[in-house]
Structure formats: structure tokens, C-alpha cells
Amino acid sequence: MSPQAFDVDRIRADFPILAQQIRNKPLVYLDNAATSQKPSSVISAEQLYYEQFNSNVHRAAHALADRATIAFEGARERVRVFLNANSTQEIIWVKGATEGINLVAQSWGRENLKPGDVILVSMLEHHANIVPWQQVALQTGATVQPVLVTPEGDIDLDDYRSKLTTKVRLVAVSHVSNALGTINPVADMIRLAHDVGAKVLVDGAQATPHLMVDVQALDCDFYVFSSHKVFGPTGIGALYGKQALLEAMPPWQTGGEMIERVSFDGTTFNQLPFKFEAGTPAIAQAVGLTAALDYLGLMDRQAAEAHEQALLARATEVSRDIPGLQLVGTARNKVSVLSFNIDGIHSNDIGTLLDQQGIAIRSGHHCTQPLMSHFGITGTARASFAFYNTMAEVDALFSGLQKIVKIYG
Structure with a gap:
């Protein structure tokens, strides 16, 4: 069987968990580095x-x-x-x-x-x-x-x-x-x-x-x-x-x-x-x-990686619009992970307030305490993208962060 063309909408239909709502909001799952979701074929x-x-x-x-x-x-x-x-x-x-x-x-x-x-x-x-x-x-x-x-x-x-x-x-x-x-x-x-x-x-x-x-x-x-x-x-x-x-x-x-x-x-x-x-x-x-x-x-892995890189590029670009946001980890060669902190807001608070909007990210030291100590921080907020994530979900993340910044402002 030949590899299937990359189509994020079709691929999302293979992952039943992504169709649910969290706190009356569509689930935006951006914690893929912690664990990935499973297609129906695996289940x-x-x-x-x-x-x-x-x-x-x-x-x-x-x-x-x-x-x-x-x-x-x-x-x-x-x-x-x-x-x-x-x-x-x-x-x-x-x-x-x-x-x-x-x-x-x-x-x-x-x-x-x-x-x-x-x-x-x-x-x-x-x-x-x-x-x-x-x-x-x-x-x-x-x-x-x-x-x-x-x-x-x-x-x-x-x-x-x-x-x-x-x-x-x-x-x-x-x-x-x-x-x-x-x-x-x-x-x-x-x-x-x-x-x-x-x-x-x-x-x-x-x-x-x-x-x-x-x-x-x-x-x-x-x-x-x-x-x-x-x-x-x-x-x-x-x-x-x-x-x-x-x-x-x-x-x-x-x-x-x-x-x-x-x-x-x-x-x-x-x-x-x-x-x-x-x-x-x-x-x-x-x-x-x-x-x-x-x-x-069965997936075009190169197309999937290109899609993930496009998500990361979009997230990196719009992160500049969040007052006080600093990216942690800006290597030129990286996968679709965005770690960041926002002045005056603890990373755990960011994670909790995003969860209230149906957005799942990871916060804390990510089991890398020596690395965090090296950077002089206690942790970060981390959004990690998979091939089933969409540009709309990237935008939802930063819309949620704008709301959080206003709360603390």
C-alpha cells in the first residue's frame, strides 16, 4: 500500500479523543511530548x-x-x-x-x-x-x-x-x-x-x-x-x-x-x-x-514533519505578540516544541488557566531540573505539537495566553 497524502482534517478523524470538549470548550491537546493520542486502529x-x-x-x-x-x-x-x-x-x-x-x-x-x-x-x-x-x-x-x-x-x-x-x-x-x-x-x-x-x-x-x-x-x-x-x-x-x-x-x-x-x-x-x-x-x-x-x-512522514514545522513557525511568530513572553530554547534545528515563560506569571498558573479554556499544555521542570537550573529558571510552560494539531489550535493557544496576560495586567 502506498503512503497516504497528508491531510490534517482526515487524520484528526482517526483520533477519537480529539473530538471531545473539555470544560465546554473544544479540546486543544498540546501536550504531545508527555504522551501522544492514539488512533482508532491502535485501540x-x-x-x-x-x-x-x-x-x-x-x-x-x-x-x-x-x-x-x-x-x-x-x-x-x-x-x-x-x-x-x-x-x-x-x-x-x-x-x-x-x-x-x-x-x-x-x-x-x-x-x-x-x-x-x-x-x-x-x-x-x-x-x-x-x-x-x-x-x-x-x-x-x-x-x-x-x-x-x-x-x-x-x-x-x-x-x-x-x-x-x-x-x-x-x-x-x-x-x-x-x-x-x-x-x-x-x-x-x-x-x-x-x-x-x-x-x-x-x-x-x-x-x-x-x-x-x-x-x-x-x-x-x-x-x-x-x-x-x-x-x-x-x-x-x-x-x-x-x-x-x-x-x-x-x-x-x-x-x-x-x-x-x-x-x-x-x-x-x-x-x-x-x-x-x-x-x-x-x-x-x-x-x-x-x-x-x-x-x-502509511503516512507521508516528510509531509507530517513539514506540517509540524509550520505549526512551530506560526507559534514562534505569534508568541512575539504576547507581552512579557520569553522563549526558552531557540535552537535552529528543533521539533515542534515551544517552551516559554511570561513575566510575572508562574508556569503552573499558565497551565491551569489554559486548562480552563480547554487547552492542554505541560508546565514545570519537565524532568529536566539540571537544565532549568542552568538557565536560572524553575520551569517553563511547554506547548508540544503533533501532526494532528492545526493552525486554529495554535491561534487558540495564543488567544488563551492573551486572556491570561490581561488577567494579570
Whole structure:
């Protein structure tokens, strides 16, 4: 089937939640960086699983288990294609990007890091890509060093190069900043890290909803993403790792499925990818994720990205009309995220007052407290746009902000 042309009105009809009203106002959902909405096909796919082939996978000999296993492993193949991994053995199911990062930290990190080693972490990172490295540093004697950002919200590549020594064993960096929308130059950062022998983990949670990702072209060692950010169900995500690295890593969690043989004399572990997948997995969610990735696969992704960029350009332009509004994060290369503050108005108040007008945004530190401290602020208001948002919704946001400014004026 050929990709469908981009038509925002038609696409909005695929997302039933967008048709509702909030506080007697049409819902304007601009909190997509926190979680995305789901098309009907995703909702139906999960329902169909429960109605027709609900069963545990891999370990039974009956028809429902066969159907569930085929769908579940088909989902793994769908993720492999989505990321352009070399093999399904490189795709590990996790609860989301956070669990994927913790898996790498506690398996690869504890096995490979030692006192004197350095973990470089960009200052743009979500706490989920900071705290796991701090914890493994405490366990191994390694140290975590931040990579600075520019006033515009770009990674300071000069600072990065200066800190890339042979002591650096791992670089942890987001493909896209959740707080600012900055698209980081991860391909260049990976190349430079590999030049000094370091491995690189890329947090792709905010990239996959907007960008086409090719892990082989990037040459990253690890890549993580979350289903719920990419129009799929909550509770599932994937870790990509280069096969040779994953084979050398010890299991993180243990239990059923990830074993080959258990006795009181010892245990041997299953092959990849099952070695890292203890217990009953999120089967229904994997089925839903397949539907989400299929949905994206039928879309003209370049046209969708162009539409999102047009929304961001419009929002950036009309933000100048709001007295006292300052944008936070003005990188030239960014996805459709607009973070801002308004003089004399707390970001949480902005979020609350917009909600009274049916407009959903995010406010606070966005789980990026080191970044906010670097900018000398406690948080921002953040509007994040997806391909199903419209120019009319951008205008509704700024009409709402004008009303708020008048209240405080």
C-alpha cells in the first residue's frame, strides 16, 4: 500500500479523543511530548487481541498461544523495521525508554565501568537519562560529567569535544530534547565518541514521533524509545542494542522466559532477545504498538514533519505578540516544541488557566531540573505539537495566553 497524502482534517478523524470538549470548550491537546493520542486502529488492535487470541506467549502448545506468539514476535519485527536494526535479536522489549536506559546501566554499566571511568551526559537530558548513570557510577566508582548547552539550547560541541578523552566509556544523549525540542547532532556525537573508544546510548523517546530513525546509519550502540510517545499504548517500549554488545551483557532481571535451564546446581540463560525479557511481557501493548507503527508507515512522514514545522513557525511568530513572553530554547534545528515563560506569571498558573479554556499544555521542570537550573529558571510552560494539531489550535493557544496576560495586567 502506498503512503497516504497528508491531510490534517482526515487524520484528526482517526483520533477519537480529539473530538471531545473539555470544560465546554473544544479540546486543544498540546501536550504531545508527555504522551501522544492514539488512533482508532491502535485501540481496535488491543481490543481484538483480548477478544480473539488473549494468551501468554512462547510456552504453550494451543492455538491461542500460537496466535499470540505470532502477533507478539511480529511486533518485534515491526520495531526492527521501524528502527532499521539488523536483526530482531537486537530488539529488547521494555516498559519504555526509562526501563531501557536502566537495563543498559545495570547490565552493560555494572559489567564494564570501573573507578576512573567517565560517563558523559548532556545537560539537556531527562532525569531518566541522568539518574540511572548516577546510580551505576555510585556502584562502580565511575563519574558522571555533564556536557554544557548554549544559551539557545544546543549542545555545546566545543565543551563535548574537550571532555571526550580516553577515560570516557559511555555517552548518554537524547536524540531530541523533551524540554526544548532541540534536535541534537547525534550522528556527529556518536562518531566522535567512537573515536575515543566510548559507547553511545541515544534516548529516542522524543525523536521517534517526529523523525525517521535509522540506528545502523547513526551507528549508535544503544537506542531506546517509548510506545506511548509514538501514538501507541502505554507500558511498552524497546531497547535496540548492537548484537555483540547484548550478547556480552549479563541479564538484568531474572525469572521465567529468560532462562534456558534451571537447577539448584546453576542456571543457564536464554538466547537473545529473550535473555533480557523476564516474566510475562506486555503482549496486548505490543500488538497495539504494531498498529501504531503501521499507521505511521502509511503516512507521508516528510509531509507530517513539514506540517509540524509550520505549526512551530506560526507559534514562534505569534508568541512575539504576547507581552512579557520569553522563549526558552531557540535552537535552529528543533521539533515542534515551544517552551516559554511570561513575566510575572508562574508556569503552573499558565497551565491551569489554559486548562480552563480547554487547552492542554505541560508546565514545570519537565524532568529536566539540571537544565532549568542552568538557565536560572524553575520551569517553563511547554506547548508540544503533533501532526494532528492545526493552525486554529495554535491561534487558540495564543488567544488563551492573551486572556491570561490581561488577567494579570
